[in-house]
Amino acid sequence: MAESAAHPGKSSRPGADTPGSGVPDPRRWKALGVCLVAGFMTLLDVSIVNVALPSIREGLDTTESDLQWVLSGYALAFGLFLIPAGRLGDARGRRAVFMAGLTLFTLASAACGAAQSSLWLVIARLVQGLAGGLISPQISALIQQMFSGGERGRAFGMFGTVVGISTTVGPLLGGLLIQVAGAAEGWRWVFYVNLPLGVVCLLLARRLLPDTPSAAPVRARDLDPVGVLLLGAGVLAMLLPFVQAQQWPGHRKWLLLILSAALLAVFVRWESRCAARFTQPVLNLALFRLRSYWLGCLLILLYFAGFTSIFFVTTLYLQSGQHYTALQAGLAVTPFALGSGLTASIGGRLVGRFGRPLVVVGLTMVTAGLALTALAVNLVPGTNAGWAMAAPLLLAGLGSGLVIAPNQTLTLSEVPVAGAGSAGGTLQTGQRVGSAIGIAAVGAVFFAQVGPDGWATAYDHGLLVSVAFVLAGLLVAVADVRATRRGRNRTQESADPGRTDA
Known part of the structure; x- marks a missing residue:
């Protein structure tokens, strides 16, 4: 690139x-x-x-x-x-x-x-x-x-x-x-x-x-505007029923999910045709033939859907529900960011040694940290909730640092250098789309539960959806680890035909 x-x-x-x-x-x-x-x-x-x-x-x-x-x-x-x-x-x-x-x-x-x-x-x-x-x-x-x-x-x-x-x-x-x-x-x-x-x-x-030494005029079609429009419309149709859940009564709004699936199917078809015509698509579908790549993209989309929505519901709960000032709410969620910063560089150094199991450990820590955060809010309700959630959020943050950078390294590990730019851009797109989906889904559940005394209940339900996204990412990581081990075992059996399993 x-x-x-x-x-x-x-x-x-x-x-x-x-x-x-x-x-x-x-x-x-x-x-x-x-x-x-x-x-x-x-x-x-x-x-x-x-x-x-x-x-x-x-x-x-x-x-x-x-x-x-x-x-x-x-x-x-x-x-x-x-x-x-x-x-x-x-x-x-x-x-x-x-x-x-x-x-x-x-x-x-x-x-x-x-x-x-x-x-x-x-x-x-x-x-x-x-x-x-x-x-x-x-x-x-x-x-x-x-x-x-x-x-x-x-x-x-x-x-x-x-x-x-x-x-x-x-x-x-x-x-x-x-x-x-x-x-x-x-x-x-x-x-x-x-x-x-x-x-x-x-x-x-x-x-x-x-x-840029190689800069030259570019045609609009080289930017794949049709692909951008189809992807945007498909994701937007997916978000609308969640974001507008309280404003649009009735069940007909969920029909937009069918429209979203149709638009995304047309998007995939369009991107395939672009590749066949040697036109650069917005999404290089050939990359998804690599198991490490498509699993890594799916994992990070699910993870960003879970972890970015945490800050959204936590600050709303603390400020609107517990009457924290904006500064107090900012301090309360800082342990997560500090934990993530502490382990991010460590994860980058260890990923070459441990591979995807390191990401599994990180996702397990995040899931446990978020579950403990919900427990802490129930055990220590009221204005002390911010203090009670500090340690669980730190644990979740420490786990987060073992997810994002290591997953990026593993996801791009088999991508040819010539396609590294497109692959990295697609990975980042998945992160941002995941964030949008997570905020929409978690927000819909959170606001549906808010009442005169329902902030703690709303927070519990919102965190539950966040945990579900992170847990789904964990299942993807575990599936990748198991598939890698099966592939390694087959390779060993091929190299040693006389070997028999116990």
């Missing part, structure tokens, strides 16, 4: 390697800093908004469904544009697409902060998610372009650290901003905080980021 950092050719902009010399530009680390700040912004907006939801609900008189769209709409738009945006950056120039996405993200953040209605906010969040989808694939591609060898590993390691920090800092920073600015209008600053960062990044990106 990306060219070598020492690519000979047209570019002589600052940040590009000196043409023909093979000597990396000394400003590449500054250029990396610009990429990391932009990545931090887009990922921060996944977690920072959670603690602002009760304030948004009060300030804009927002319905439950609109609160869900504020989160799942961002995740869905983000995921749908990852693969086309990566292809657009390769073709038209990563610096140009990066700057376009950053400009749009900054303007959308301003629109979110200035929202005067929930519809305004939801639309602005969709645009913000689209912009995030434009930025994200350029970061990994620029790292591949600017760095090589050990330096590339260090750069990707720094990016991984930023991913972890953005998850950890999000709830705390959001809570702090609302505490300082006030509950009534403080939620607006959760979005306005992006404005100075976006402006500074834009100015530095123009000076420091390299051009």
Whole structure:
């Protein structure tokens, strides 16, 4: 997906390697800093908004469904544009697409902060998610372009650290901003905080980021707009009955699930035809012939559906149900993020030694941690619930760090290098679509149970759905481990025909 950092050719902009010399530009680390700040912004907006939801609900008189769209709409738009945006950056120039996405993200953040209605906010969040989808694939591609060898590993390691920090800092920073600015209008600053960062990044990106030597005009059909539209419509039809469960009475809304299945079937058919015509599809179906790849994609979709919805229902329960401040709610969910950050690097080092069983251990820890969180809320009800859930959430976070990075390594292990960019983009798309599905499903169950004294019950039911998603991911991981062992046993039997089982 990306060219070598020492690519000979047209570019002589600052940040590009000196043409023909093979000597990396000394400003590449500054250029990396610009990429990391932009990545931090887009990922921060996944977690920072959670603690602002009760304030948004009060300030804009927002319905439950609109609160869900504020989160799942961002995740869905983000995921749908990852693969086309990566292809657009390769073709038209990563610096140009990066700057376009950053400009749009900054303007959308301003629109979110200035929202005067929930519809305004939801639309602005969709645009913000689209912009995030434009930025994200350029970061990994620029790292591949600017760095090589050990330096590339260090750069990707720094990016991984930023991913972890953005998850950890999000709830705390959001809570702090609302505490300082006030509950009534403080939620607006959760979005306005992006404005100075976006402006500074834009100015530095123009000076420091390299051009793409192979950039050339691209046709609209090369971005597979039909595939993007079909996938988006199929996932949207799947989400609607869950998100609108309280607003749309009756059972006819569930017929949309049949429409969703039909649209997704047409999407798969369309993608197959694209591949047959040698047109790059938004989803490379050939990758799904690799067992490690399709199982890894399914696992991470289910896992993201479970774990991202935890923050959604936990902050709502603590703030609306137990009257925590936004800062207190942010502190309460921090143990999960801290635990994940602590074990993420460990999981990356151990995956080569233990393989998929390491992911099984992580998913087991997450499942146990979430079950214990629900138990803690029942044993210690009321305002002390935040303290009671700290240790179980830490256990779940420690397990989470053994899931995401190791699963990515294992999922991409058999993918040919030439298809690594498309495979990685598809994997990220699965994560974002999983987040959207999880928030919709868990939110529907949570809001259906909320009553005058029903916050604890609603939280229990919401966590139960989250646990079900994570448990489904665990079953997929166990199935992969068993299939791998059966394959290894067959190989050993073929190598030793005289061997008999006891």
